[in-house]
Amino acid sequence: MRTVSGDTVSWSACIFTLEAFRVSAFSRNVFSARAGECVTPDCDDHGTVLRERQQMSYWFDSEAVSVTYVRDLSAEQALLRMGATISPEGEEEEDEGEIAAFEVDGGVVLAEPNGFAATLDEVIARLSKDTTVATVFYNVNLDQQFVYAENGVVVTAFEPDRPDSRSGGDPDRLLERMRELGMETESDLVKAAELAQIVTGLQLPDDDADPTLIGIMPEYY
Template identity: 30%
Template sequence: MRKIMPADYAWENDWQEEIYTVTFVRGLDERETLRRFGVVDDDIHPADGEEAMERVEETDGCCDMVLVTRAGDWTIAFEYSGWEGTRPETLRELTRDGGEAVSVMRHDYAASHDFEHAVDGRIRTAFRPQTPQERWGTHPDALNEDMRELGLEPEPDEEYVSGSVPAALALASRVSGVLFTPALLDGPLLGGIITDAVPDDPREGDPLPL
């Protein structure tokens, strides 16, 4: 099988979406993926990008809506102007009991994109694509070989790597075997608004919740 490369995501450089998160989820169907994102059953419904963009406007650019579709053995969750799929708490919920998920966030305004790979309730490898030398997780070096091939040098000469989102998406595709394209968002899709998100973990030093 041909290895996916950043060139397979060349379209991303010209895409109008400046903030989004795509999460590839193995082991869950579309409805269960939405539930674990925090969408309650009564709110799961057929949805499309137009509805999501209306929600972006309603939430002043901090969208809480998730759209899902199926691609092979994986469910693809997409958030316009959202980033729930990057939260460790959400990834833990998506991957508990032997699951797997990999997410990529593009956020041009925060200037801090994000890559997260989680397996069985734990973050395995995570980093910000523009600074791939700063990695964390239970296996921070597990993807180093692929990262090098994709131009995400684990120990780059430059402190900051520009144009790194296509490479991060290609890395997610190598993990999942699924090539994400905007055409996947043409439908049919299910979606819903997150109203029951996984609670944040207590910060270090905070009292444990009752």
């Protein structure tokens, strides 16, 4: 698990960065923003992809979280592709390796507290087969990752605080969108999360939404 404890990063700095990430997805405060059209040919323009947030849900209130947007799959399909075992109870239990799957218009959003499975090449290859996936990861140690994949191939990947250092099969595929967001050479988790929503055309579930399904990942770290 990519988390640390101690004095490496001050607690106030960690809280600030985590709340910044929530601006687009997970903030305790009330924020709003606007994103452009999605770039995939089969998705609708959802317009405003960052909505007002007044509280964190259980699944996003964590020192580390991986949030993955998957087009055109159900919660069950996405969890099985991840390699997760679906919890028969579907209850929010504090178990290691949990992944919450929220079905939304156009696909599913996966939240993995204290995990990073969807940033792994073999996992995102399975998850993105015949569809589009974007993942944003952050932890308390300030590790960050953005990954965009299509049909089993990582198209572009970068650390949101170093967006000019990209890898993947077509690392400049999202460059135009990045420029529109002002993140070609400088970025942050807020813009990375906004980019993930734009390129998939998916929005986060409401704060009070319950997971459609809960999966348990086998240990992978």
